Structure formats: C-alpha cells, structure tokens
Amino acid sequence: MSIRRLGIRVRFLAAAAAVALLGLRPGAQPPPAVSLDTQGRTLSLSTEHLTVAATLAPLQLPRAGRVTLTASVTPKAGMHLYAPGSRYRSVTIKLAANSPFQLAAPIAYPKPVLYTFKPLNEQVPVYDAPFRLMAQIALDASRPIVTPLRRPLPVTLKASLDYQACDARFCYLPESLPLRWTVTSTP
Amino acid sequence: MSLTQDGPTQGGLKTQGGLKTALYILIVAIVAALATPRPVTAAESFKPFKKLKALDGSQQSLGDVLGSKATLVVFFFPTCPYCNAAFPEVQKIYERYKDQGLAMVWINVLPDEEKLIASWRAQHGYTAPVLLGNRSVANDYKLRMTPTHFLLDAKGAVLSTHAGYSAGDEKILERDVHQALGN
Numbered sequence: 001m002s003i004r005r006l007g008i009r010v011r012f013l014a015a016a017a018a019v020a021l022l023g024l025r026p027g028a029q030p031p032p033a034v035s036l037d038t039q040g041r042t043l044s045l046s047t048e049h050l051t052v053a054a055t056l057a058p059l060q061l062p063r064a065g066r067v068t069l070t071a072s073v074t075p076k077a078g079m080h081l082y083a084p085g086s087r088y089r090s091v092t093i094k095l096a097a098n099s100p101f102q103l104a105a106p107i108a109y110p111k112p113v114l115y116t117f118k119p120l121n122e123q124v125p126v127y128d129a130p131f132r133l134m135a136q137i138a139l140d141a142s143r144p145i146v147t148p149l150r151r152p153l154p155v156t157l158k159a160s161l162d163y164q165a166c167d168a169r170f171c172y173l174p175e176s177l178p179l180r181w182t183v184t185s186t187p
Numbered sequence: 188m189s190l191t192q193d194g195p196t197q198g199g200l201k202t203q204g205g206l207k208t209a210l211y212i213l214i215v216a217i218v219a220a221l222a223t224p225r226p227v228t229a230a231e232s233f234k235p236f237k238k239l240k241a242l243d244g245s246q247q248s249l250g251d252v253l254g255s256k257a258t259l260v261v262f263f264f265p266t267c268p269y270c271n272a273a274f275p276e277v278q279k280i281y282e283r284y285k286d287q288g289l290a291m292v293w294i295n296v297l298p299d300e301e302k303l304i305a306s307w308r309a310q311h312g313y314t315a316p317v318l319l320g321n322r323s324v325a326n327d328y329k330l331r332m333t334p335t336h337f338l339l340d341a342k343g344a345v346l347s348t349h350a351g352y353s354a355g356d357e358k359i360l361e362r363d364v365h366q367a368l369g370n
Contacts, residue, residue, distance in 0.1 A: 088266050119272030119354060170332040170351040171269050173325060174297065 032177055045177050049165035050075045056157065056181045061139065063187060066104050069093060069135040069179070071161055073127070078167045080126040083112030089164040089174050091127065093135045096158035104138040135159075139185060153185045233260070233337055233345045234327060239294065239318040242304065247292075247318060249343055254290025257346070257367035258339045259360075261315075262325065264297040265307040267333045269352040274313060274334070276357035280364055281315045287368050288341075291315040296325040296333065338363050 033046045042055045053072045061067050071093060075081055082088040095101055110132060112125035137157065157180065164174040238246040252258060261277060263270040274293075281291045293313075295304060298321050308317065328335070336349040338360075347363045349356065 088268055117268060117272075119269065119352060124268075166268060169269075169353055171267055172332045173322075173330060 041181075043179055043181075045161075047175060047177070048076070049079050049172060049175070050081070050163070052161055052177065054161065054179050056183070059181065059183055061155075061183050061185050063139065063185065066136050066138045067157070067183060069137055069157075069159060071133045071135075071179075072130065073133065073161070073163075074130040075128055075165065079165045080115055080128040080167070081163045081165050083125040083127055084109055085112070085125045088124065089162070091133070091161070091163040093133055093179075094160050094162055094176075095137070096160070099158060100140055100143045100155055101137050101157055102140040103135060105136040108134040133161075150187060152187075155183050155185045157181045157183050233339050233343050235343065236294075236320070236324060236327065239320055239324070241319070242317050252290055252292045252316065252318075253339070253341065253343055254288055256288030256341055256369065257364060258290040258292070258343070259364065260337045260339060261291070261293045262296050262320070262328065262330055262335045263293050263333050264295055264300045265303040266300060269332075270334045273352035273356065275311065277334075277336075277360070278311075278313050278315060280357065280361050283361075284364055284368060287370070289364055289368060292318055294318045294320040294324060296320050296322060296330065298322075336360065338367055340367060 035044045036042070037044075041057055041059060042053055045052050045054070051074045055070045055072075056067055057070075058067060073081070073091070081091045084090045084092075093107055095103065110127070112127055113129075114123045115126040115128065116122070117124050137159075139155070159179045161177045161179060162174065163177075165172050233249070235249040238248045241247050252260075259277070259280070263274070277291075281289070285291070293315050295301060295317060298319070301319055304317055304319075307313075328337075332350050334350070334352060336347075338346045338348070340346055346367050349360060349363075
C-alpha cells in the first residue's frame with residue numbers, strides 16, 4: 001500500500017514538474033497559435049481572449065486595385081473587446097509602419113453592443129460576440145516599391161489586429177496580433 | 188503459463204501507469220489553469236527593475252523607490268479600465284499611509300500612452316510617483332492584466348500580490364498595507 005501511494009506521489013510530482021515546464025503556471029502568457037490555409041489566404045490565430053480568421057483576397061493586386069482584409073473575430077466566453085467610440089483601446093486593423101500599402105477606405109466596423117462597466121458605472125461600446133472587421137487596402141503609389149512595375153512583383157503585406165480584451169474582473173494587456181501575406185502586384 | 192500471463196499483465200500495468208500519469212498531468216494542468224491569476228506567489232522575490240525614467244526626467248531603480256517599511260508597486264496604463272476604477276482608492280491608501288513608511292510607485296507599461304499621463308494625473312488628482320516602463324517590463328514580471336499590485340517589504344521582498352479590481356479589493360489592499368507597516 002505504501003509503495004502504491006509512493007507511486008502515486010511520484011506520478012503527481014512528475015505531473016506537477018511537467019506542468020511547470022510547460023509554462024502553465026498562472027501569469028505565463030501563451031503565444032498565439034497561428035495557422036495558414038493551403039491557399040495562403042486565411043490566417044487563423046487563437047489567443048486566451050479570442051480566435052480570429054483573417055482573410056486577404058485577392059492575392060493578385062493590379063497596380064490601381066484593392067485587396068480586402070477581413071478579420072472574423074470570436075471573443076472567448078466572458079470576454080469583450082472595446083469598440084470605436086469608447087475611451088479605451090478599441091479593436092482595429094493596423095498596417096505596419098513603412099508599409100507599401102495604405103488603407104483605401106476607413107475600416108468597416110459592425111454595430112457594437114453597450115456594456116455596463118460596473119466599477120465606473122459607465123456604458124461602453126464593446127463586441128462580446130463574433131464580429132467582422134473589413135479593411136480595403138491598396139498599394140501606396142507614393143512608395144518607390146510600386147513604381148517599377150513591368151512584371152509581377154511579390155510584395156509583403158504586414159498588418160496587425162490590435163485589441164484590448166476584458167472580462168468581468170480583469171482587463172488584459174493590449175495585444176497586437178501579427179498578420180502577414182504575400183501579394184503579387186501586377187502591372 | 189504464468190510467464191505468458193505475467194507478460195501482458197505487466198505490460199497492461201505499465202500502460203495503466205502511463206495513463207494515470209497522463210491523467211495526473213491533465214488534472215494538475217486544469218487546476219493550474221483555473222487558479223486565480225496571480226503574477227507571482229508571495230514567496231517569490233521581486234526582481235529589481237532596471238532604471239526607469241520618472242516624469243521629472245530622472246532615472247530611478249527599485250532601490251530608489253523603496254519605502255522605509257513597505258512599498259506598493261502598481262503596473263498600469265492610463266486608459267486601463269480597471270486601473271481607473273481602482274486608482275482613486277489606491278491614491279487614498281497612499282495619502283493615508285505615506286507618512287507611516289509606505290512608498291508607492293505606479294509603472295506605466297504602454298509607452299504610447301506616456302503622453303496621456305500628465306493630464307490624467309492632474310485630472311484625477313493623483314500624486315503617487317509614476318515611472319515610465321514598457322512591454323518588456325511587463326514581460327519581466329509576467330503581467331497578464333492591469334492593474335497588478337506588488338506589496339513589498341523594506342528589502343523589496345514580495346509580501347502580497349493582487350491583480351485586477353472589483354469593489355472592495357481596496358479593503359484587502361489596505362489590510363495588507365496595514366500589516367506590512369506593523370500597525
């Protein structure tokens with residue numbers, strides 16, 4: 001009996017050590033899980049606050065054309081993300097600094113819901129259910145990279161989904177999830 | 188006969204043992220994941236931060252801000268919703284105990300909000316000293332949320348930690364401060 005108990009204790013200690021090594025202790029921030037579909041269009045990311053499927057289409061971009069970045073975001077249970085119009089950091093799509101791309105139109109946001117933030121007794125616009133952001137993106141003609149276009153040219157589009165998530169007790173640190181595609185710019 | 192029976196039985200026991208170990212790993216992982224988020228346990232020491240810029244332009248290390256009896260270090264940023272809910276109460280604690288050996292420092296973790304701090308402090312009448320940190324400081328302390336409070340003793344060891352805010356948390360914080368000051 002004592003040997004059996006010893007065995008259980010050894011296994012428990014092994015399990016605790018494994019968990020510690022895996023970084024599951026409170027306070028550890030797991031990196032976002034990322035995957036890309038086989039066509040290279042849809043990036044899927046998952047954090048402790050949300051999941052997002054970000055799609056860029058088309059991946060061929062005529063010189064004066066546009067591509068559409070669509071981010072389908074699903075907050076995890078109990079989480080909400082601040083929407084434009086709140087005084088907090090609202091969810092948005094940002095293009096990387098020095099990007100050869102620019103927004104061709106304002107980002108399209110769905111209508112948020114009003115959340116009562118009890119500690120300050122205020123109503124705040126948030127997203128607490130699946131929602132979709134859309135950004136129309138074009139090449140920035142003022143950038144030298146797009147001027148010598150005589151043949152198709154691969155261009156990297158770097159963007160991010162920036163947000164701050166909160167639940168009924170905590171606001172988590174703001175996050176910036178990197179999004180990246182290779183677009184073929186055509187004459 | 189016994190040998191042929193023992194073989195598979197021992198193999199089965201090993202498999203069962205493996206399954207039990209896996210089950211224990213799963214249980215411990217679930218318990219750890221469900222535990223109340225705390226950046227560190229009170230038994231851990233507070234890693235001294237490198238010198239950080241203060242609002243007056245000076246550079247300060249942990250040693251420069253430690254109080255004679257206790258220090259409350261709070262990580263925040265100005266547009267953090269729960270910080271804005273908690274800080275009026277935290278400021279009251281600072282005013283109530285600063286002459287009894289309590290020091291306090293608020294460390295901003297988002298550099299892009301530094302420009303907001305001066306007007307934010309003035310608007311709310313906050314007087315607790317502020318240092319300008321960044322995301323790497325937040326990572327150093329494994330912060331997941333703000334505000335996160337570390338109550339330190341005179342030598343910088345962690346007495347208690349507290350993350351987030353809900354009404355009444357200030358009473359727990361004040362009780363801990365009271366104890367730390369030896370009152």
